[in-house]
Amino acid sequence: MRCYLVAEQAADTSTLQEVLRAAGIEVVTPERGYAVFARGGRLPWLPEVDFLCVVFAGRLETPTPPALYMDIGVAIGLGLPTLVIVEPPRTADSVLAPLQVVQMPLGSASALSFRLNAFLKSIGQSRIDPIEQTRPDIQTLHTFRQELDTLSESENSSSSSKYQHFEDIVVKLLEACGASTEGGPRSGDQGFDIAAWVPGTETVLPGPLLIESKLVSRSVLSRSDFDKLQHTAASRNAAMGLLLYYSLSRQPLRPPLGFWPMVISFEVGNLLTLLEQQSLAQLIVRARNAVVHGRAPQ
Structure with a gap:
């Protein structure tokens, strides 16, 4: 051809x-x-x-x-x-x-x-072999854990610098998983932080994921975080919204009760553990399927 x-x-x-x-x-x-x-x-x-x-x-x-x-x-x-x-x-x-x-x-x-x-x-032609999904190695995941630890340990840093650092971590993690990103930290108030295309999700997510990164100091996420991302994804006709969150609190972080059909979420520390066995695409597709079938985000 x-x-x-x-x-x-x-x-x-x-x-x-x-x-x-x-x-x-x-x-x-x-x-x-x-x-x-x-x-x-x-x-x-x-x-x-x-x-x-x-x-x-x-x-x-x-x-x-x-x-x-x-x-x-x-x-x-x-x-x-x-x-x-x-x-x-x-x-x-x-x-x-x-x-x-x-x-x-x-x-x-x-x-x-x-x-x-x-x-x-x-057009009736042969198919192209799929591209292999990228998954960070254990050492790379360990490096990201160390970066998360510095957020909790840097007591003298301002809140804004911690938020910016966390957004930087999220972008680097996405790219380490093979994602292509648009926007990024400090790109303006769009209702989301990053638009990302994650290799391997194309069959169920035809467009980009709108990603919001949330660094909180408490142990409970706000419903409004999910509400805002749900509204943004719907109003922009996006494939899905992805909320990536992390808490500076030593207490386990609990997501709010509720159901948002266009939002999936991951606690970043737990996501790093899951990435040891599965690709980011597999995790996103499974979370998306769970939401589509009526289960709340995990």
Whole structure:
């Protein structure tokens, strides 16, 4: 198979090209698309390929080249299958709605592999082998435990610096588990801290997880923490909300009574223990399934 890959200048397509090539798909870019003439002896608008893949960068640094839309229009006219990938936080132009449009991080091989599989299946082509899920080793998990311990031990640190440190820990833990993150600490009040794509969750979570990190000094979580994340996930049409929490109190931290159908939660210390045996994707999928079937978050 051959894929004609076109992208905005700011888009990094290196991971996407690796996924395509690993699947045995030849990548044709504009730079080499017309290295030889078509078999008919004349130069067409699009090279001879099996499908078109168009990539829009997460941030519009320069105006989109009109040629990208021309490529899409010609592909539609030719009946050429077309996949449009939009990198977050960018949203797709409404004119692209009739096409297969997906929003995903360009750096997540797992997410790209899953979406390409779905696209290839829709056009009757073979599937790509799934990307192996990443799990931190024991030493890495031990390092995260030590970082959590410093939060309780640093009595002279201000509350705001502890909260920021905890958010940093959450981001690093997610990335150690292979997740691609958008946003992060101190990115502004959005109703959540981080948007994350976790490899291996794509079959049940088509979009990003909206993640809220909570560092508390008491032994009970507030219902409002779950209520706010539930509202944010619903209003943004997100796949799910994930609350990752940790208490500076020496007492066991108890989640509130209640049921939130779009929120799952983990105490970070307990999550580190669970990650010794399972991947983050497995834990999230099981927690999501439990919530969907009417069980409260654990």
